Amino acid sequence: MRQTVDFTYDSEQNDLRDAVRALLDRAYGDSEQRRKVVAADPGFDEQTWARLAEMGVLGLPFAEEDGGMGAGPVEVAIVAEEVGRVLAPEPFVEAVVLAGGLVAAVGTAAQRSAVLGPLAEGGSVPAAALAEPRTRWSPAAAGVTATADGGTWRLTGVKEPVAAGARADVLVVSAVVDGGTALFLVRGDAEGLTRTGYRTHDGTRAAHLRLDGTPAELLGEGTADRTAEIEQVLARARIAYSHEAVGAMEAALRTTAGYLTTRKQFGVTLNKFQALTFRAADMYVSLELARSTALWASMVQAAGGDVVAAADRARLQTSRAGRHIGQEAIQLHGGIGVTAEYKVGHYTSRLTAIDHVLGDGDWALSRLAAGVGTYETVDPLGAPYTPPTTG
Template sequence: MDFTYDDEQQALREAVRGLLATAYADHEARRRTVAAEPGFDRALWGRLAEMGILGLPFSESDGGVGAGPVEIGIVCQELGRVLAPEPYLSGVVHAGGLVAAVGTAEQRADLLGRLSAGDLLLAAADTSPGDRWAARADGVRASVVGDGWTLDGVADPVMGGESADCFVVTAALPDGGGTGVFLVAADDVSRSGYAAADLTRAATVRFEGSAATPLGEPGRDLAPSIATISDLTRILGANQALGVLQSQLRATTDYLGSRKQFGVTLNTFQALTFRAADMYVSLELVHSMVDWATMTIAGGDRDAVAEAADRVGLQVSRSGRHIGQEAIQLHGGIGMTAEYAVGVGTAHLAVLEQWLGNGPHHLARLAGRVDDHELVDAL
């Protein structure tokens, strides 16, 4: 299996990296951006639209580019490398992915066309307080009122929800009919925005008789499609985490090579170089798993994608904790501050994990699939 990028993929990486370097040349630029409204750079978002980056995941008939998962993964890695706060993973990959998976042809052309052009910002409201990482919807309930639908309940956290124009909402259908997906305008909800641990924006969204438009066939149980899009988001979120981990290792090795103690640089001390070498091993484990999981998406097998999402999610959780903790320890006190990217990168990994699923969750799902073997007597 060939894991190397072709010339077009390399060109995409260089183009995205060059664009992000203009906005986030250093961590201070990122700090200024997240401190101001709306928490990301709208000018950069427009440039991403002009380059076709926002339309990468969607077919040309829906106004997109029709790129594959590897190309989308490259973009996510580059965003993670500079800790870009733009809601690409939440708004394009996740919310846009739900529309692409379950929407009608007319809905896809309208919503995804405007999303790709940068004229519409979506957020997926599919997380119930206290009941995360499930394809079913318990926190929001759908009701038929006259000729239309309304929603009641709470979704939290909604990543990128503070500035979204529309919400793609998963809701429990009446009479135990499963889970549907709906589109709700931002004016029809009440939302409370807040800063996550990495200073990116999220929101608590309340639906109180909010007018909703079903995506796809009204009243149909869409839980399988919701689960698959969540798994795709987990894999591409792992790509974003990979970019963070690469930058953390690079920052740590640079620091060890420049910071002096007792008149010599820190990389003179063998114990510290061994710890950095262990970080590199953890990073390469993640890199291999991310490449494999991303290529699994192209096969189109839902079960294979679900297993790949859990395998890569578990590895990212374990390696991310190791690399993040070591990066902070080897930097000393500065690694704990919000003024330095290492600590914020570790916080970003924690936010991704709490949004998309932590290590024990992925491990439990993997263990649940081991049901086709006979019990073995250890004696």
């Protein structure tokens, strides 16, 4: 029996989208305002961050007993898409979905209250320090080690890149313990911690972290390997990033379509040229396929399904669509598309950053291909598959 999937939002979800859109439009509806904000540290507007907290956005995915709103993945997806639509530089996915998600998944009740409560209230910005030099999107730690020192732990090694790492009040750091990977909380002002922040090509901020016997608090109880929990949270962050990419792609397409209907060549607007209209139509197809895949992945997450595989599918689709739409948006704008004063190039830059932050499309494709042998064979006409006989 054929099943249908309802991709429409309910009234509360529409209200959330409208409220977040109104706030972010006031903050970044003018691209010049965004350029001013990202030009100065910490790379985002602290007042906008506080207003998001007042709306309950920063506590959306966390349990009410931890100071959150108890909302689901679809609500997180709505916010992420609005962030991408105006290229808001606030570290929503980085702080809420990734760093906050790690604390929510692994931390004790006291740790969740201490970290997630201030985050939801806008008084703290956590960051996840998982990536290491010469590693490639692995949930396991390799170069940072943790050693017990009396009643505390001390971390040694390097983490880079750490999104929003220079601004973070608390860091969630992965480290090797007894051959496995454990998670630790490190205060931003801890001794032995050196943070070197820098601006990335898309205007956001990252940091190089050096830990030299830095005191840390073990996240959760016991030193069991946390690789599986980290993989799950990384998958949720990839899905959220897919929605942020959808918001950016939609804005890039809308800007391009507007340009084609106003810019004139040979006395007529560019949309009169059939070849250009076809290219814009192909961009729309890529956008809608990425949108439906990302929303499907959020629904899989909400239903408790295989979030890792769903995230890989969403990452692959948004990676391909982001590259297609970003490149075509610049091409259809001509020379103005690559200027710093025009926003199309900034959308493409952010889409490129999202594609690489937790694993690019080729990486997701290789993971999906590795498991293709486990899928059942399905006849396209609906008949049971009968293996051919031999002999």
